[in-house]
Amino acid sequence: MPEVLIKAESLTKKYDDFLAVDRIDFEVFKGECCGFLGPNGAGKTTTIKMIHCVLPLTSGSLTVAGMSVSEKPREIKKMIGVAPQEENLDPDFAVITNLLVYARYFDVPKPEAVKRAENLLKFSQLEEKRNVIIDQLSTGMKKRLILARALINEPHILLLDEPTTGLDPQARHLIWDKVRSLRKQGVTIILTTHYMDEAAELCDRTLIMDHGKIIEEGKPADLVKKHVGEDVLEVDYDAEVMKTLQEKFPEAMLETVGDRIRVFTSQPHGVFEDFLKDFPTKGATIRNANLEDVFLKLTGRQLRE
């Protein structure tokens, strides 16, 4: 059994009348990359903030490395690195100074801080920007600097709250590479994201949250298999076609969105090819089922604001 590093039992957070996190239980194991997925307002960020001791719990218990977040916040914060969703780099300082001042908050001695800051500049590919003021950095550079800053205390646990939101594909892939290399070094990572490809790419295990509850958990591939099968057939909407599909795949889940029909089935690979051979259908495509299908199936298509 892997070692449990973070453990929540009946964890609850209530703001005035709004229940942000509703009696959730979960465990995070040492060395894994665990993804928290969920629509806006699902309670992901609230959960993250309780783990790094900046939000008090309403009830339940939450321990990090066996220590309760309400009793040992300083000890816990020492071993955690946080890359928050909302950029909060210090705009009064240049890139390198941001790292050095942050190191000072963690009591890292100056020579050691300088060494770490240099390494992190290299790691985050910001060496040429060392003396640039924060305002002049691009979004991607800021996200990289936030990641670098989160590593200045050489944390055992890294909390990444939407680390790639708003980034272009190049910048995203760079962050992904960094996350993977940290995981290889043995850092335990908790990641929240809206991007299902990101979760599938990086996470060993995902927890799907909605309305403050954890509604499903498991390995990304297992979740896909369990909820939406292997293949998805998409065709243009037509009442006639719909009827045929219902007859042919009685056990399948049929979903109509806009003018397309999607067919999810737990039948093995190849079943849709056979169907299309007999009934060539307009606009038909077959693709692999993915985590996004699972996500939408479990949390619905209603917009969240």
Next chain:
Amino acid sequence: MKRRDRIAASFKLPELTYRVWKVWQRNFDVFMKTWKVNFFPPLLEPIFYLVAMGFGLGQLVKTVEGVPYIQFIAPALVAISVMNSSFFECTYGSFVRMYYQRTFDGIIATPISVEEVIAGELLWGATRSLISSSIVLGVVAAFGLINSPLFILILPIAFLGGLMFSSIGMCFTAIAPNIDFFNYPGFLFIIPMFLLSNTFFSLSNFPQALQTFAVAVLPLVHQVTLTRGLMLGNLQSLMLLSIIWISAVTLFFFILSINLMKKRLVK
């Protein structure tokens, strides 16, 4: 929460460690990056006042409370610089760091607590008072207006007074819905105090009721009393009262402001 519990929560003694100084140091580093600009106002302002009011108005007024007018206002300028630098540092300055820059959010993700962040801000505000008043004191000395070696004690008094005005300012920051809100304390508290605290006019000229009010509730009155006594080398028993008044008010608002800020920042 019951009313009694709420009051108790507002005056809970904060747990503070050496980490307070890391927050102070952060602000000090920022200040030193632009020290030339920061040294400008406390250097020029007293010169303008001493020339315009001291020489100009002094021609008409001659003496106040037995001293030449310019000598009467010189200590007031020091006390005013104490008030302005810390009050505005812990209102506009702290609000910008808290709200616009999210600097506090960044710091509390480290082993530093919210209480320590606010205490660091307050000590920094007091330090700004110390820096400004030192510069003003230098200007006043250059005008030859310091009569007593006791003037050196003005510096610790400036730090203490700075801590008081920081703490009062921070209470406003804790309840400010937006940055424009600070116009209220600025115009309803700071400006009247600037004019009515035995600064440019002797308080004894005012109606008795106003005098009593000023001594009872205006912090600047006490800062001026202490600064003037030490600069002129004229120690009075009233100064002891002012020291006690300032210490008590500082302690009260120091604790209150930390708890109010904590309430605002930790939901």
